[in-house]
Amino acid sequence: MILKKSLIYFLFFGYLSFQNSFGQDKTILSNQIDSLINTKSTKPFNGIITIVNHGKIQYFKIKGFADNEKKTLLKRNDQFVIGSISKQFTAALMLRTFDAGKVELHKPIKSYLPNLMATWSDSVTIHQLLTHTHGITALNKPLSFKAGTQYAYSQIGYDLLAQILESVTQQSFAQLADELFKKCGMLNTFHPNLKKYKNLVKGYSEQENGNLVFETATFENYPAAGGFISTIDDLVKWNEWLYSGKLFKPATFQMMKTKQPVAVRQHPLFGKTEYGYGITVDDKEGLLQLGQTGYTPGFISMNFYFPETQTSLVILDNFVWHPEELDKAFRYHTEILNYVRKSLK
Numbered sequence: 001m002i003l004k005k006s007l008i009y010f011l012f013f014g015y016l017s018f019q020n021s022f023g024q025d026k027t028i029l030s031n032q033i034d035s036l037i038n039t040k041s042t043k044p045f046n047g048i049i050t051i052v053n054h055g056k057i058q059y060f061k062i063k064g065f066a067d068n069e070k071k072t073l074l075k076r077n078d079q080f081v082i083g084s085i086s087k088q089f090t091a092a093l094m095l096r097t098f099d100a101g102k103v104e105l106h107k108p109i110k111s112y113l114p115n116l117m118a119t120w121s122d123s124v125t126i127h128q129l130l131t132h133t134h135g136i137t138a139l140n141k142p143l144s145f146k147a148g149t150q151y152a153y154s155q156i157g158y159d160l161l162a163q164i165l166e167s168v169t170q171q172s173f174a175q176l177a178d179e180l181f182k183k184c185g186m187l188n189t190f191h192p193n194l195k196k197y198k199n200l201v202k203g204y205s206e207q208e209n210g211n212l213v214f215e216t217a218t219f220e221n222y223p224a225a226g227g228f229i230s231t232i233d234d235l236v237k238w239n240e241w242l243y244s245g246k247l248f249k250p251a252t253f254q255m256m257k258t259k260q261p262v263a264v265r266q267h268p269l270f271g272k273t274e275y276g277y278g279i280t281v282d283d284k285e286g287l288l289q290l291g292q293t294g295y296t297p298g299f300i301s302m303n304f305y306f307p308e309t310q311t312s313l314v315i316l317d318n319f320v321w322h323p324e325e326l327d328k329a330f331r332y333h334t335e336i337l338n339y340v341r342k343s344l345k
Helices: 002-024 025-037 084-098 126-133 154-168 173-183 232-241 252-254 331-345
Strands: 047-053 056-063 065-067 204-206 211-214 266-269 271-274 279-280 289-296 299-306 311-317
Touching: 025 047, 025 056, 025 311, 025 331, 084 126, 084 154, 084 173, 084 232, 084 252, 084 299, 084 331, 126 154, 126 311, 154 173, 232 299, 232 311, 299 331, 311 331
Parallel strands: none
Antiparallel strands: 047 056, 047 311, 204 211, 266 271, 279 289, 289 299, 299 311
16 A cells, blocks of 8 residues: 555656656746847847747747838737648648548559659659658659659659649648648638738848848748748647647557658758658657748748657747858757757756
8 A cells, every 4th residue: 555655646746747847947948048039139030939838838939020121010920931841731631631541652643643644653652752752853854763762852742742632632722721720720820822811921031231131932832842821829739739649540640750761861950850741750869859840931930849748849930041051040940949959858
């Protein structure tokens, strides 16, 4: 009986200690981030940051302008273009379609896009599109390598995924995404073609002379790969839905967050980086980190989730300094990520 009571005591208070371990470092973490983003600089941070742990906000900060010319301050419900974070929406839609029995991940995409005339359509699979291991560079060109043998980060692959989704569901990709977002309670997240967004901030890129200029090329990327529009709170909701496993069958969810063979990249920010379906899977230093960064002209974003502590880090930014040097462009974001990782370890 004494042993049993001791075990219960250990488990209960051990659980509380785990729950509060992040909170003990909350002040230190907040001070570190504040010091970083409030330091006077000719290239200031301009955006929104949130850290949410077990559903509770541990840090939240808004700094800068939605419209730099008018000096209109950013607001919590402002919308940003989220770049490659969009890929996990596309991957989730495809995996839900797989769960519904409408596609097979290792079947040639010619089965779903019969009008696709490229010779490689008989060999490239949905799995390879999801993991950037297909070798497609353009619809009218041969593969750059044999499908499934190498990794090359790709935007066109995710556009083909959107086309397959439209083919097998007989719905537009924009509408499919909209239905998913509504299911997750993400009422301020949209495919750009729907034109439903009302609070989209202006995105800016630094020019060679050092001036910030309103970016006109923001939406030149494929929406399925990098063009979705969202808010800070909606991305936290997305993490809660996605990583709770409620969107898929258990085995499918496990596939999404598992490192896939060959899907390994030398990332410009993080070095060796391994991918699941639509997200990176990082377990360095014993800390599992899932998610993605995003970049599109005028916008930088970061969305990572740490499942052991149910912690979300989301950063949305509409001032892109050093657009030609991503390590410098993401300086604030990677520093904040490092602070969070140190707090969680």
